[in-house]
Amino acid sequence: MVFNLDPLDIKLDFERRKYRLGDTINATVTLTPSRDTGIRGSSLSLMGQVRRTKVSTKVGVGRVPYGGPTSLHRGNPLHGTPSYIPTAQQTEQEISTEVFYSAPIVAIESLREGDASKHDVALRLNPKLSKLQRLSREATRLRQDANQSLSIEPWWLEARVDVVMGRDAVARRRIEIIAPLKTTT
Structure with a gap:
C-alpha cells in the first residue's frame, strides 16, 4: 500500500499588521486534503525564538617579545612590567523556540x-x-547589564495538523509582534 506523503495542504491567512499584547489575531485556516484524510487533532500556535546573549571579556597578561618598555628594563626582556594586556571577547548565545499561545483548530x-x-x-x-x-x-x-x-x-504562527496514517501537516507564517521584551538596541 502506498501513501501520499503530503495528504493535506494547509493555507494560513491573517491580517498583515503589527500586533501588540492585548490584541487578537484572527486567522483563517483552510485544510485541503489530496486524498481522504482523517484528522486526530490540530492547533494554531504563536511561537517565538527566544535569544539570550552574553558577551564576556577575558583578560590575560603578556609581553612584547622584542621592543617596548620591557626590553629596556635592565637590558633583560624578562624583567619589568608587561607592555600590553591582551583581551579577547567571547559571545555566548542560547536560542530556544517557545510556544506562547495555542488554540485548537x-x-x-x-x-x-x-x-x-x-x-x-x-x-x-x-x-x-x-x-x-x-x-x-x-x-x-x-537592561542594566550592557553585556547581556x-x-x-x-x-511566527504555526498551524499543525495530526493526520491519521500520514505525515503531519505544518504551515508557518511570520508575524510582527511588538512586545516590551527586547533589550538590545
Whole structure:
C-alpha cells in the first residue's frame, strides 16, 4: 500500500499588521486534503525564538617579545612590567523556540479528497501570560547589564495538523509582534 506523503495542504491567512499584547489575531485556516484524510487533532500556535546573549571579556597578561618598555628594563626582556594586556571577547548565545499561545483548530474530523475545510481561529495575546511576565522580568533585569540581552525574534504562527496514517501537516507564517521584551538596541 502506498501513501501520499503530503495528504493535506494547509493555507494560513491573517491580517498583515503589527500586533501588540492585548490584541487578537484572527486567522483563517483552510485544510485541503489530496486524498481522504482523517484528522486526530490540530492547533494554531504563536511561537517565538527566544535569544539570550552574553558577551564576556577575558583578560590575560603578556609581553612584547622584542621592543617596548620591557626590553629596556635592565637590558633583560624578562624583567619589568608587561607592555600590553591582551583581551579577547567571547559571545555566548542560547536560542530556544517557545510556544506562547495555542488554540485548537479542529478536533477529530474526516475530510474527503478535494473538499476544502475552512476554520476561523482567534488567538488573544494576553499580556498577563506567566511565560511573558517571566521573560519581561528577565529582560528588565538585563537592561542594566550592557553585556547581556534578551530578545524574542522572529515570531511566527504555526498551524499543525495530526493526520491519521500520514505525515503531519505544518504551515508557518511570520508575524510582527511588538512586545516590551527586547533589550538590545
